[in-house]
Structure formats: structure tokens, C-alpha cells
Amino acid sequence: MFGANFLQSDRPDMIARVSFVTPRQRTPLRSLTVSFILPFIVKYGGLEFRDIELLKLKYKIWQTLEKDPLFAHNAVTPTVEEQKRITQLQLKKINDYKFHTKEMVNSSYSRRTRTIMTINEAVQSLNPSVSVKMAIGIYLFSNALLSLGTERHHKFYESTFVERETLASFALTEIAHGSDARLMRTTATYDPQSKQFVIHTPDFEAAKCWVGNLGRTCTHTLLFAQLITPDGTNHGLHGFLVPIRNPETLETYPGLIVGDMSEKIGVNGIDNGFIMFNQYRIPRENLLNRTADVTEEGIYESSFSDPSKILGAALENLSAGRIGIMQESCHSIASAVTIAIRYAATRAQFGERDNEISLIEYQLHQWRLFGYVAAAVVFRMYIENFSRVYLSIVEKSNAGMKVDNLSEAVSEIHAMVSCSKPLLTWTVLSAAQQCREACGGHGYLKCSNLGDIRSNHEATVTYEGDNNVLSQQTGNWLLRQFHSARNGGTVDSPLNTVTFLMDWEKWIAVRFRCSRTDELKTREFITTTYRWLICYLLIQTHEKYEAELAKGLSKFEARAKSQVYKWKELTKTYAEYLAIIFFLESLDKKEPSLQPVLTKLFCLYGLWSLDQHLVELYQGGYSQGESLARLLREAILELCGELKGEVVSVVDALAPTDFVLNSVLGKSDGNLYQNIQKAFFSHPGAFERAPWWREVVTIPKSKI
Numbered sequence: 001m002f003g004a005n006f007l008q009s010d011r012p013d014m015i016a017r018v019s020f021v022t023p024r025q026r027t028p029l030r031s032l033t034v035s036f037i038l039p040f041i042v043k044y045g046g047l048e049f050r051d052i053e054l055l056k057l058k059y060k061i062w063q064t065l066e067k068d069p070l071f072a073h074n075a076v077t078p079t080v081e082e083q084k085r086i087t088q089l090q091l092k093k094i095n096d097y098k099f100h101t102k103e104m105v106n107s108s109y110s111r112r113t114r115t116i117m118t119i120n121e122a123v124q125s126l127n128p129s130v131s132v133k134m135a136i137g138i139y140l141f142s143n144a145l146l147s148l149g150t151e152r153h154h155k156f157y158e159s160t161f162v163e164r165e166t167l168a169s170f171a172l173t174e175i176a177h178g179s180d181a182r183l184m185r186t187t188a189t190y191d192p193q194s195k196q197f198v199i200h201t202p203d204f205e206a207a208k209c210w211v212g213n214l215g216r217t218c219t220h221t222l223l224f225a226q227l228i229t230p231d232g233t234n235h236g237l238h239g240f241l242v243p244i245r246n247p248e249t250l251e252t253y254p255g256l257i258v259g260d261m262s263e264k265i266g267v268n269g270i271d272n273g274f275i276m277f278n279q280y281r282i283p284r285e286n287l288l289n290r291t292a293d294v295t296e297e298g299i300y301e302s303s304f305s306d307p308s309k310i311l312g313a314a315l316e317n318l319s320a321g322r323i324g325i326m327q328e329s330c331h332s333i334a335s336a337v338t339i340a341i342r343y344a345a346t347r348a349q350f351g352e353r354d355n356e357i358s359l360i361e362y363q364l365h366q367w368r369l370f371g372y373v374a375a376a377v378v379f380r381m382y383i384e385n386f387s388r389v390y391l392s393i394v395e396k397s398n399a400g401m402k403v404d405n406l407s408e409a410v411s412e413i414h415a416m417v418s419c420s421k422p423l424l425t426w427t428v429l430s431a432a433q434q435c436r437e438a439c440g441g442h443g444y445l446k447c448s449n450l451g452d453i454r455s456n457h458e459a460t461v462t463y464e465g466d467n468n469v470l471s472q473q474t475g476n477w478l479l480r481q482f483h484s485a486r487n488g489g490t491v492d493s494p495l496n497t498v499t500f501l502m503d504w505e506k507w508i509a510v511r512f513r514c515s516r517t518d519e520l521k522t523r524e525f526i527t528t529t530y531r532w533l534i535c536y537l538l539i540q541t542h543e544k545y546e547a548e549l550a551k552g553l554s555k556f557e558a559r560a561k562s563q564v565y566k567w568k569e570l571t572k573t574y575a576e577y578l579a580i581i582f583f584l585e586s587l588d589k590k591e592p593s594l595q596p597v598l599t600k601l602f603c604l605y606g607l608w609s610l611d612q613h614l615v616e617l618y619q620g621g622y623s624q625g626e627s628l629a630r631l632l633r634e635a636i637l638e639l640c641g642e643l644k645g646e647v648v649s650v651v652d653a654l655a656p657t658d659f660v661l662n663s664v665l666g667k668s669d670g671n672l673y674q675n676i677q678k679a680f681f682s683h684p685g686a687f688e689r690a691p692w693w694r695e696v697v698t699i700p701k702s703k704i
């Protein structure tokens with residue numbers, strides 16, 4: 001049995017033998033290696049033994065939903081309205097299945113969150129719209145109630161997270177302001193007479209928009225508005241719990257103009273909406289008041305009595321959603337490369353003397369795809385390892401336990417997430433495109449699923465922080481650390497990601513000295529080169545920024561003028577370095593038999609990524625002459641060749657079940673052409689005369 005189906009293997013007698021399937025053999029892919037794959041999935045799929053329960057949960061969800069007709073795949077894209085209806089019904093059904101058991105609800109923060117992430121991942125790979133609906137409408141909202149609200153909001157937490165009776169939304173973005181949240185113009189003015197907040201939208205430019213679940217379905221929203229007290233003081237953006245619709249009729253309340261944003265270029269199951277408030281009143285208690293409150297009389301009070309808890313809460317709100325996006329991205333890239341690699345293993349084109357060979361035999365095809373397979377593996381282990389670290393810090397902080405250097409850890413995690421979400425989401429987007437092209441014309445079929453994977457993933461580069469804007473925050477943090485190290489101060493890096501900057505002079509003095517490709521295919525070469533690159537880009541970015549300031553520009557202008565080739569390159573490089581070091585930490589804990597293939601994948605990812613930085617490596621004098629570029633590229637091609645025999649098993653270990661993968665080109669049975677034929681022949685109306693034929697033919701006039 002392949003990949004994800006291993007829990008129900010029907011061939012326990014299979015022998016571990018990683019073989020390469022040529023079209024001549026056309027052995028079903030199914031016959032490869034169970035005993036190789038089983039430990040590979042359990043261990044290498046980012047799952048330690050103690051996570052087996054989560055893995056079982058994921059399969060339970062997939063198997064349950066596969067049997068439910070509501071989750072059957074459509075051969076034809078339904079209308080936008082129908083997609084919204086099905087998505088909402090699917091969400092309701094998932095809630096009814098109660099995958100979120102009572103035990104899970106009452107478990108530790110870390111356990112609970114990892115279970116939620118597992119449920120979300122399982123659902124995302126089937127219908128991303130449902131998982132986004134769930135992530136915003138249930139998890140983000142209930143998390144925000146816990147971290148920004150107090151006891152008085154607990155009943156909403158119960159009805160959303162536990163009972164699943166409330167579906168919410170998250171309203172921050174406005175028509176005229178998205179990335180720059182400070183300038184949002186929706187106001188919440190306190191009225192001491194009625195003890196209510198009056199929410200108001202001054203004009204259409206201040207209408208909240210893009211709000212997922214708002215267009216048709218949510219009953220409440222978590223609204224961010226400028227809090228204004230009766231003395232006219234604006235206290236900045238605060239979170240409010242705002243009722244939107246009658247839960248029994250789904251009619252919007254008077255005082256609101258709510259609309260659906262119509263068709264998007266992906267995730268059309270989500271009803272993104274816009275809203276304008278006309279002096280709309282909500283009770284004073286609906287302010288989420290953990291960090292600040294307004295008294296009945298209208299006095300603003302800030303309650304930063306326990307800063308460590310507040311920081312922990314802030315960390316959770318900022319980062320948890322983005323970590324969720326990264327986990328979902330790991331699933332999307334795994335599905336995309338599974339389809340393309342299985343296709344490449346079974347599809348043959350050209351050859352000498354009529355001996356056709358599989359696409360996977362072509363070096364060009366390997367080079368196009370294997371880097372993304374390596375990225376899929378490295379990212380999964382990175383995010384798994386990083387989530388663990390992150391959740392344990394938040395858990396300790398929320399439990400009031402002492403966390404060393406909490407505020408520094410919060411800043412470091414924020415910097416890490418702010419560049420990693422861009423790296424992962426962008427890489428997955430280009431992987432989906434490359435995989436689509438690697439499957440040729442058949443990849444363009446809807447039933448390949450590559451188009452849906454690509455379009456549904458695309459919005460992740462924009463939401464929860466536009467990638468280009470978000471990653472600038474990483475640059476701020478990195479430059480601060482570098483500035484301190486350069487001036488003899490300390491580097492605040494409790495997670496140890498840039499402690500090496502304390503020795504920046506040592507790292508920047510390193511020079512390329514290799515003469516054989518073997519020397520490049522090592523963790524030492526890859527990590528050392530990345531450290532050199534980060535130091536070099538820090539110096540370059542710092543100097544550029546200082547030069548712009550020296551010209552008389554403001555800090556804002558100087559920062560804007562230092563983005564291209566400097567700041568942006570720096571944050572991307574740091575994100576790749578993070579993936580590498582977190583992967584290596586996990587690798588060392590894996591079973592020895594898995595380490596050779598994982599090491600090859602690691603080296604391929606590292607060198608494939610460094611290939612994109614050759615300009616800086618030469619520009620900064622890390623190497624002179626042709627040998628660095630030549631050896632690096634030779635090493636990449638060697639690794640592609642070395643991985644050719646193992647890559648099918650690697651994607652089998654990454655792949656979800658066939659039902660979830662939902663691709664005619666990527667089925668695990670390897671019967672590519674039979675599966676395409678089945679899809680063509682079963683397509684509704686495939687063999688029928690066009691129903692509109694009369695409109696297009698010219699009937700010859702009778703000559704009689």
C-alpha cells in the first residue's frame with residue numbers, strides 16, 4: 001500500500017526495495033516498498049512516535065469524509081454560490097462528526113493546538129475553503145477571545161469552539177488600507193449614557209472588506225476599530241465582538257450594510273464580504289478587554305498587570321495563523337510534487353531506437369522537480385519542529401510559568417514567522433506552477449488537480465500579511481541584532497537562530513575552498529555558506545540604509561530605498577537558513593536508516609537554494625573564479641541523479657490518500673492511462689451531441 005494508506009496495508013508481505021518504475025515495467029506504483037515507507041512516514045513525515053495519535057486522527061478524518069457523499073469530488077466546477085453552499089454544509093458536517101473530542105477540548109494548550117492543526121490540515125487537503133472557514137470562523141476567533149478577552153467573553157468561546165454554534169469572522173482590512181493597519185478608519189466611540197460603543201464607518205473607503213465568512217454566513221465578527229473615549233481621545237485599534245446576523249434566520253441586523261464580494265480567482269467556497277456600520281451600537285462588554293478597558297463612565301484603563309501573559313497572548317495572535325498557513329502550504333507542495341513525480345515515473349516520451357524512456361529519466365525533468373521535492377521534505381520537518389518550540393513557549397507563558405527572555409523570544413519568533421511564511425508560500429506557488437507544466441497538457445486538466453492546488457494556494461501570499469510587507473519586519477529585527485553585535489553588545493536570540501552574529505567577523509572572513517562536489521554536499525558547507533551570506537547581506541543592507549539616511553532621507557524613506565537586492569534578499573536568505581537549521585536538528589533525531597535519503601534531500605535543498613544567491617556570493621568575494629558555480633551546479637545534478645531511484649518512495653511518504661489527492665495523474669496505482677480514460681469516459685455529457693447544436697448549424701434550404 002502506498003503512502004498515506006499504510007495504516008490499512010493490504011500487502012504486509014512486501015519487501016523493502018526502492019526501485020524505479022519505467023514505463024516498460026509499468027508495475028503499479030503500489031508495489032513499491034511498504035517496509036521502507038512505513039517508518040519513513042511515521043518518522044520522517046515529521047511525526048515522532050508520540051504523534052501517532054495525530055496521524056491516526058488525520059486518517060480517520062480522511063476515511064470518514066471519503067465515505068460521505070457530501071464530500072464527493074465534482075468533475076465540473078460548481079457555480080460560485082453552489083461552492084459556498086457546499087463549503088458551509090461541509091463545515092457543519094465536520095462539526096457534527098466531532099473530530100474535536102471533549103478530551104481534546106480539555107487537553108493542554110499545546111496538545112489542543114496541535115490537534116486543531118491536524119484537523120485543519122486534513123480538511124485543507126480536501127477542500128481548502130472549508131479549512132479557511134474553520135480557521136477564521138472558529139479557531140482564530142476563539143483563540144482571540146481567550147487571549148484578548150476575559151471571563152465575560154467565555155460564553156462566546158464555548159459556543160464557538162466547544163458547541164460549534166457560532167461561526168465568526170475577522171474584520172481588519174478596509175477598502176483603502178490593508179497592510180497599513182494603523183490608518184484604519186472604522187471607529188468605536190464610547191457613549192456613557194447608554195453604556196454602549198457606537199461603531200461607525202465614515203465612508204466606503206473605510207468599509208471593512210475581504211472578511212472571510214462575512215458575505216453570507218457568519219453571525220459575529222471580531223472587529224478592529226479605533227477606540228474613542230467621550231473626551232475625544234483616540235486610543236488606537238482595539239478588538240470588539242460584534243453581532244452581525246440573527247443565528248436563526250441569517251438576516252443581518254439593522255444598521256449594517258453587508259455584502260458578498262462575488263467571484264475570486266480561488267477559494268470560492270469562502271464567502272468573503274464587506275461591511276459598513278451606521279452608528280451601530282454594541283454593549284460596552286463587547287470590547288475585548290484583557291489589555292485595556294473603558295469604565296462605565298468612559299475612562300480608558302490599560303491593565304498591563306502581567307506583561308509576560310500579555311506578550312504570550314500577543315505572540316499567539318500574531319503567529320499562530322501564519323504557522324497554520326505554513327503547515328497547509330506543506331500539504332499543498334506535497335500534493336503537487338506527488339502528482340508530478342508519479343506522472344514523471346509513468347509517462348514516457350522519446351528515446352533511442354524506439355526505446356521510450358520515462359520523463360523522470362531526463363536530467364532536465366529531475367532538475368525542474370527534485371528541488372521542490374526536497375523543499376517539501378525540508379519545510380515539513382522545519383515547520384513541525386518550529387511549531388513544537390513555538391507552542392511550548394506560548395503554553396508556558398499562558399500558564400504563568402517563567403520563560404527565560406520571553407520578550408526577546410517573542411520578537412525572534414515574530415521575525416522568523418514573518419520571513420518563513422513568505423518563503424514557504426512563494427515556493428509552493430512556484431512548485432505548483434512547475435508541477436503543472438511538468439505534467440504537460442494533461443496537467444492542465446481540472447482532474448489533474450494541479451490547477452486547483454495552485455489557485456487555492458495563491459491567496460496565502462497576500463492574506464495574513466502580504467509577503468513583501470511582512471518580511472520587512474524580519475529585516476528590522478535582524479538589523480537590530482547586527483547593529484548590537486557590531487557595537488560590542490549582545491545578540492538577543494533565545495532560539496539561537498542568529499547567535500552566530502556575535503562572531504560575524506569570523507564568518508564574513510570565510511572563503512570558498514572546495515575542489516570536489518563531495519565537499520559541497522555537506523551540512524558544514526551549506527550552513528557555513530549561509531552564515532557568510534547573512535553577514536554579507538546584513539553589512540550591505542546596513543550600509544545602504546545608512547547611505548540613504550546620510551542623503552537626508554527619513555528613516556521611512558531610507559528603509560523603502562533599501563529593499564530591493566538588500567533587505568528583501570536578506571530576509572529570504574535568513575528564512576532559508578531557518579529551514580535548514582531546524583531541519584538538521586530534527587534529522588539528528590531520526591532513525592539511522594532514514595538519514596542517508598534525508599541527508600541527500602537536505603543537501604539538494606541547500607545547494608538548490610544557494611544557486612539562487614550566486615550573484616551575492618561572487619559580489620561579496622566569497623569566491624573567485626568559476627569553481628564555486630561549477631561545483632555547486634554539478635553537485636545539484638549529481639544529487640538529482642542519486643535521488644532518482646528514491647524519489648517515488650519519498651513522495652509516497654509525503655502523499656495523502658488517493659481520495660484526498662484527487663488527481664487522475666497522481667493515483668498511487670500507477671495506471672495513468674486507464675485513469676485518464678476513466679475520467680474522460682465518465683465525464684457527464686462527454687459523448688452527447690452539444691445541447692446547443694441547433695443554434696450553430698445552418699440547415700440547408702430545401703431544393704425542392
Ligand SMILES: Cc1cc2nc3c(=O)[nH]c(=O)nc-3n(C[C@H](O)[C@H](O)[C@H](O)COP(=O)(O)OP(=O)(O)OC[C@H]3O[C@@H](n4cnc5c(N)ncnc54)[C@H](O)[C@@H]3O)c2cc1C
Nearest residue numbers: 170171172173177178179210211212459463464466468469
Ligand atoms: C482570499 C483572501 C482572504 C482574506 N481574508 C481576510 C479576512 O478574513 N479578514 C481581513 O481583515 N482581511 C482579509 N484579507 C485581506 C488581506 O489581509 C489583505 O489583502 C492583505 O493584508 C494586504 O492588504 P491590501 O490588500 O490592502 O494590500 P496593500 O497593502 O495595498 O498592498 C498592495 C501591494 O503593495 C505592496 N506594498 C504595500 N506596502 C508596501 C511597502 N511599504 N513597501 C513595498 N511594497 C508595499 C504590497 O506588497 C502589495 O503587493 C483577505 C485577502 C484575501 C485575498
